[in-house]
Amino acid sequence: MSTSFSSYNARTGEVLSALTASTPADIDATCMAAAAAFPLWQASSGAQRATLLRALAAGLEAARESLVPLADQETALGPVRLNGELDRTAFQLRRFADISERGVPFEYTDDPAVAGVPPAGHPAMQRWVVPLGPVAMYAASNFPFAFSVLGGDTASALAAGCSVVIKAHPGHPQLSLQTHAMIRQVLAAQGLPAGLVGLVQGASNDVGVQLVRHPAIAAAAFTGSTRGGAALAAEAAARPRPIPFYGELGSINPVIALPAELKAKGAELATTLAGSITLGCGQFCTNPGVIVLLDAGPADAKAVNDAFVQQLGLALAGQNPHAMLTQGMRKNFDAGVAHWGEAGADFVVHEVAAAGQPPRPVLAQVSADAFIAKLALREEVFGPGSLIVRAASVAQALQVLQAVGGSLTVTVWGAQTESAEVQALVRGAMAIAGRVLFAGVPTGVAVTAAQQHGGPWPSSTRPESTSVGDAALLRFLRPVSLQDAPAWLLARQGRPL
DSSP states (O other), rough: OOOEEEOTTTTOEEEEEEOOOHHHHHHHHHHHHHHHHHHHHOOOOOOHHHHHOOOOOOHHTTHHHHHHHHHHHHHOHHHHHHHHHHHHHHHHHHHHHHHTTGGGGGGGGGEEEEETTTTTOOEEEEEEEEOOOOOEEESSSSTTTTTTTTHHHHHHHHTTTOOOOEEEOOOOHHHHHHHHHHHHHHHTTTTTGGGGEEEEOSSSSSHHOOOOOHHOOOOOEESSOHHHHHHHHHHHSSSSOOOEEEEEEOOOOOOOOOHHHHHHHHHHHHHHHHHHHHHGGGOTTTTTEEEEEEOOTTTHHHHHHHHHHHHHHHHTTOOOOOOSSSSHHHHHHHHHHHHHHHHHOOEEEEHHHOOOOOOOOEEEEEEEHHHHHGGGGGOOOOSSEEEEEEESSSHHHHHHHHOOOOOEEEEEEOOOOOOHHHHHHHHHHHHEEEEEEESOSOOOOOOOOTTOOOTTTSSSSTTTTOOSGGGGGGGEEEEEEEEEEOOHHTTTTTTOO
């Protein structure tokens, strides 16, 4: 395993600093420290958990002036975006503090005894939830605050009563180290063990594999590529004692635009969609990677769609994406666009960027038949590009969705009036997505009670779970039924021992 790696300036490629990767001994020690901290934390009250989470939010905000410039150097995401993301991260921490304080991690079902023989009669039972244990958290590259060291996975795991071992992302290692140093100060100030929130790092895949294999780890949460997530999920399943692996993976997030909607406000929607495609240089897991147009229905449907393609092309050509997070991501984006061409896509917008400059937006177009037939057209191309798919009918649009298989989101524009065809499209969207939108664009994921950020494979490994929103907490809790429990135990009202 490589023992050194570097932090890079995302805009220039310049090496900012050399770092030392965690060794197998380091990983073992960090996991064992998390295991030692877990019994204390699982027995903590909601108020104790809330106190820690709020202090972490305050610590993050207090360190803003040093963290944001560092994040900008390592990611090129810009101070406006990064300050907003830091605010979101603090909001998440405080939201899970509130959830803990309300007692959600200790909610239980009381099922009193019923006299008589089964099936009508049954003993007294209570159904509790208890934390799983130390959680391995794999930070994402594209959200250096909100899905990284103190992101939603860490916040929800701590709120659930779990200790955490974070695998820092090598795309922003200095930021990760500085954020973790702040966490350690907060833990020390509250008299909590340092092992409650541990950190391991390194650019080699070996670090992540050793972490998920460690016997002290009871669950894992991951945000990243389908390939990387699939490999780690396989490792989690192959352990002598398999563990839950909650992976948020690749997603192409289809947008279905009905002709009547485009006829009414095509120019406006084209501008909005172009901004979504290039937001953050297209490096969002909810980036709208496929736009499905129906050349059927009204007599002028095809003409309306042709006009929208032109409008979207013009809107995209006027966008100026910033540099991508890493040189590797840029190479993968260029390769993905090339695969579109090799698979027969026609390019609507495809300006080659000057040497050393950020990528230019890309828009390509294919038939639904080609999209359904060719896997290369259905793979995520992570960056500022999107693929238009022209469907000849609602039935063929549904086949397009089925070919996608699973997505974090599907957007349906023009579903305001109920009809059999609209019902079919909404039903098809709900069958493959965790979130279905009927207005706006999929980029932007609200942290709220009803959010679902997870869908069928390949968008996630566990379609019943979410990595964003209040229900993210549930990933790190498991149910236990207590039958004919003694009074002293029932008096705890769901709080673990």
